Amino acid sequence: MNEAVLNGLNEPTMKVQSNRETEDSLNIEYTDTVGQPLCDDPKISTRNVDVFYADNQAIHDVSLDIGAHQVIALIGPSGCGKSTYLRTLNRMNDTIDICRVKGQILLDGHDIYQKKQDPVLLRARVGMVFQKPNPFPKSIYDNVAYGPRIHGLTRNKAELDDLVEDSLIKAGLFQEVKDRLHAPGTGLSGGQQQRLCIARTIAVQPEVILMDEPASALDPIATAKIEELINELKENFTIVIVTHSMQQAARVSQRTAYFHMGRLIEVGETDQIFTNPSHELTEKYITGRFG
Amino acid sequence: MKISLMIFLLLIFAAFSYFMARQKITTAYRQHKSKHKILTLPKYFGYVAALSSLIPALLMMFFLQMVEEPYINHEISSFISSSQFDDNQDLNLYMNEIISADTPEKVAALSAEKQQVHQRYMEIQTTTDRTQAVIVLSLAILLAVWAFKKINTDTPARRVFERIVEGILLLAASIAIMTTVGIVFSVLFESTRFFGEVPILSFMFGTEWSPQTAIRADQVGSSAAFGAVPLFVGTMLISFIALLVSVPLGLMSAIYLSEYASQRVRSLTKPVLEILAGIPTVVYGFFAALTVAPFIRDLGQSMGLSVASESALAAGLVMGIMIIPFVSSLSDDVLSAVPQSLREGSLGLGATRSETIIKVLIPAALPGIVGGVLLAASRAIGETMIVVMAAGLAANLTVNPLDAVTTVTVQIVTLLTGDQEFDSAKTLAAFALGLMLFITTLILNVIALHVVRKYREQYE
Numbered sequence: 001m002n003e004a005v006l007n008g009l010n011e012p013t014m015k016v017q018s019n020r021e022t023e024d025s026l027n028i029e030y031t032d033t034v035g036q037p038l039c040d041d042p043k044i045s046t047r048n049v050d051v052f053y054a055d056n057q058a059i060h061d062v063s064l065d066i067g068a069h070q071v072i073a074l075i076g077p078s079g080c081g082k083s084t085y086l087r088t089l090n091r092m093n094d095t096i097d098i099c100r101v102k103g104q105i106l107l108d109g110h111d112i113y114q115k116k117q118d119p120v121l122l123r124a125r126v127g128m129v130f131q132k133p134n135p136f137p138k139s140i141y142d143n144v145a146y147g148p149r150i151h152g153l154t155r156n157k158a159e160l161d162d163l164v165e166d167s168l169i170k171a172g173l174f175q176e177v178k179d180r181l182h183a184p185g186t187g188l189s190g191g192q193q194q195r196l197c198i199a200r201t202i203a204v205q206p207e208v209i210l211m212d213e214p215a216s217a218l219d220p221i222a223t224a225k226i227e228e229l230i231n232e233l234k235e236n237f238t239i240v241i242v243t244h245s246m247q248q249a250a251r252v253s254q255r256t257a258y259f260h261m262g263r264l265i266e267v268g269e270t271d272q273i274f275t276n277p278s279h280e281l282t283e284k285y286i287t288g289r290f291g
Numbered sequence: 292m293k294i295s296l297m298i299f300l301l302l303i304f305a306a307f308s309y310f311m312a313r314q315k316i317t318t319a320y321r322q323h324k325s326k327h328k329i330l331t332l333p334k335y336f337g338y339v340a341a342l343s344s345l346i347p348a349l350l351m352m353f354f355l356q357m358v359e360e361p362y363i364n365h366e367i368s369s370f371i372s373s374s375q376f377d378d379n380q381d382l383n384l385y386m387n388e389i390i391s392a393d394t395p396e397k398v399a400a401l402s403a404e405k406q407q408v409h410q411r412y413m414e415i416q417t418t419t420d421r422t423q424a425v426i427v428l429s430l431a432i433l434l435a436v437w438a439f440k441k442i443n444t445d446t447p448a449r450r451v452f453e454r455i456v457e458g459i460l461l462l463a464a465s466i467a468i469m470t471t472v473g474i475v476f477s478v479l480f481e482s483t484r485f486f487g488e489v490p491i492l493s494f495m496f497g498t499e500w501s502p503q504t505a506i507r508a509d510q511v512g513s514s515a516a517f518g519a520v521p522l523f524v525g526t527m528l529i530s531f532i533a534l535l536v537s538v539p540l541g542l543m544s545a546i547y548l549s550e551y552a553s554q555r556v557r558s559l560t561k562p563v564l565e566i567l568a569g570i571p572t573v574v575y576g577f578f579a580a581l582t583v584a585p586f587i588r589d590l591g592q593s594m595g596l597s598v599a600s601e602s603a604l605a606a607g608l609v610m611g612i613m614i615i616p617f618v619s620s621l622s623d624d625v626l627s628a629v630p631q632s633l634r635e636g637s638l639g640l641g642a643t644r645s646e647t648i649i650k651v652l653i654p655a656a657l658p659g660i661v662g663g664v665l666l667a668a669s670r671a672i673g674e675t676m677i678v679v680m681a682a683g684l685a686a687n688l689t690v691n692p693l694d695a696v697t698t699v700t701v702q703i704v705t706l707l708t709g710d711q712e713f714d715s716a717k718t719l720a721a722f723a724l725g726l727m728l729f730i731t732t733l734i735l736n737v738i739a740l741h742v743v744r745k746y747r748e749q750y751e
Contacts, residue, residue: 095638097553124641134632137655146650147640197636204640 033063034278035268037257042106043068043208043238044089049103051084051093058084061103062264064257066208071230071239073249073270076259077290082242085259086210089240090126091119107208124151127206131213133193135185135200140177143185143196144168147204163203171199172229191222198229202237209233211241215248227252246286250274258282294356297424301348301431305341308435312340312442319444335448340438342455348431355423366415371408478729481722488716489517494723496520500686500697502706502717517720519727521688525696526728529607529678530671532692536611537667541618542660548619549626550648561623568616572676579609579681591693601683604692610677617667618660625659626652658743665739669732675700699728 038045042065051059059081066072066089074082084093091112093099105112112122124147135143144164147153154160164181168174173195177188185196194214201209211230215223230239230252243249249256249270256273258266258281266279277283284290316333367389368382389409392398398409442448486494497518544564548557584605591598598604629652637647653660675698683695684705706721 090639092635092639095635120638120641120643122641123639127641128635128639130632130635130639132632134630134636136633136636136651146637147642150640150642150646150650200636200640 033264033267035266035273037063037264037267038065039067039255041068042066043108044240045104045106046085046088047104047106049085049088049101049105051081051088052100052102053096054098058262059088060262062259064264064267066238066240067255068238069234069236070255071234071241071253072255072257073253074240074242074257074259075244075246075249075285076265077285078244080259081262082259083212086212086240086242089208089210090123090128092123092128094119124204125206126208126210127201127204128210129194129197129201129212129214132217133190133197135188135193135196137184137186139182140168140185140188140196141181144199144203147200151204153203153205167199167203168196170202170233171195172225172232173199189222191218191225194218194222194226195229198226198233202233206237208238208240211239213242213244216244223248246274258285260285294352297352297427298349300428301345301352304348304428304431304435305345308344308439309337309341311435311439313337315439315442316444323444330444331447331449335452336442336446338452339446339448339455340435340442342452343438344431344435346455347434348427351430352423352427355426359419359423363412363415363419367408367412370411475729478722478726481719482726485716485719485723488719489723493517494519494720495727498688500702502702502720515716517716517723519699519724521686522697522699522702522724523727523731524688524690525603525682525686526672526698526700528603528690528692528696529610529682529698530668532604532607533610533614533671533674534664534668536608537614537618537671538664540611541615541663541667542622544615545619545622545626545660546648548623550644550652561620564619565616567613568620570613572613572674573680575609575613576676576680579605579677583609584681587693596693598693599683599695601681601695602693603682603696606678606682607692609681610671610674613674613677614667614670617670618663621663621666622656622660625656625663628659629655661739661743665736668735672728672732672735673700675704679704699724 044066046065047063049059049062050057062081062085074086076082087093088101088105089112093101101113107122107126111117136146138146141164144167145160148160148163154163165174168177173192176192177183177196185193188196194217198209198214214230215226218226227248230241233239241249241252253270255267256270257264258273258277258279260281266273266277266282268278273282274286277286313333313336316336320330320333364386367386371385388401389405389412392401392409398406401409494517497516498520499516499518500521501516503515548561548564552560580601584601587602587605587608588598588600633651633655634647637651638644642650678698678701682697682701684697684701685695686697686702687694689696703721703724706718706724
């Protein structure tokens, strides 16, 4: 069934057009996305997504489903468009003037790029964690309470306290900070800051969490904690994670999508992608021949 | 010898010794064929040689210049039997007359006795000039030769040069500090003289200001009263109105420029806004006096209010417009400096742009914003021209912005302009006012610094 849908969606075979040396030297014919880009129970479905920065096309015709309560990892070499694609999912690209998005992106079947969709409300449903920990220069408590306060999620101080505590517990940070909730969030270590940012995101009670290389600025121990956390979070949230580390993708995700030069090359079960990739480019990337 | 010529000669010496020293070291390097590859560049030896003759010679020159005048005065006054003068002031007058006779016609116009003195003066000056030139130039040459002989490849020229640079920088920094200290002390000294005549408490807490002192005992209507309260209230009132105008407008335009405006609009608007700061205050002054003040008076009358034709409101409004750029430009810079990641973090949580600005960006940029406001406030407190023209000279003790008031700076101006004896209570009052103003702004600074420290939200 997937094959049929895809053939209808995608353009016919084309050659990679690029002046990059690696590309020329690889000189690999590349076809439609291979594998299973679609799934039965999608939280977000994207169809034929193109993204342009002014006249520069950063994403070419990406069709991909993101399954509910799953972790999907987006991998690929630098500049392949995986972060750009991620940022289309909560319309974070709107903040960049020259950025245009074409194609269809559905969240629970509703087009998030339609006129009447308020990007601000969308971002409350689709939260985001960034590469570099970016706690606000406020106290730990105020950082977590920031989202609930602007969205009016709680009725009184006690409820807010509970929500903050609950979010910090879910982010695995509460034990470490419970005695200094009113100390500045910027005083925490890098890994703690990143978990604070995750707590801040889950406090808004989103349905989807986008993570843009959440552990790339952290040491291995902090990274392990974040990965553990991602595993727990998928019970309640749908998670899309961009990562440079293939080990990380293998550890945390159920599905993996490989991007290359703005195109979605291959999607599949994570085990299958890392053990038995179908596409030559994917294989070369995961075996470390470029990227 | 003229000072400019002397400096020119010293520079030539310095250049010469630079090249000589460099040459010497280059040759030495060539002969040595040192096994170390990394050597101090020859130019550093040149710098050291040049500066070690130039700097002491310049210092000596300035020193001699400073002692020259007292020396000549001393010589002349011992030449003319100084007993014929009652006090120093007369002697100074006499000396001035002689020194200012710099053309033959003027000399011819002097009395015979004075002509004699003048001739003596010229002689002394020629000698001192020559001596000075000889001392300075020979010192320069001596040092240049000494440095040239002393310098060899083992001299730590790079470190010495670094030290000299450090010294020059320290000197530059200390000049600003010493000037400040000097001003503070001179103001303090004159103020104590003033407080010798007028009790400090009646100055600080007196509510009446009319500085006209009687010259003759039988004059009427000139009972001096030096109560500074009306002036400070006037200053605060006008500054408050100015800040009331400039802080919201400035801050909002800064937010627009840094967060909403496109690059094109920003690049056009920002310079235009900054031009506001470049308009001479006197232009603002007549704008305030001729356009704004009458407008406010007419508006007030149409609403049945009595408005003075010169009002604190008019001066404050115009001053507020004037200091907008101080607030907006600085705030714009600090807002733009807040990392993009904080904006994205807030937007990513579903905050709107205005929520992001109010809750994240402004707190993060607060120290800079307070700095801008403080700069604007000190500008407002120190502003004189607009107030002279638009708010008047009447020292009314009032907080009604529709009345005419006056400020500290305006009173300082009126106290010191015109023919004044410089030791009357009236002129000395200017120093006391200056001191009070200085202390006020100092306190404001300290408070602002404290506020910034307390509410600062630090980002990295």
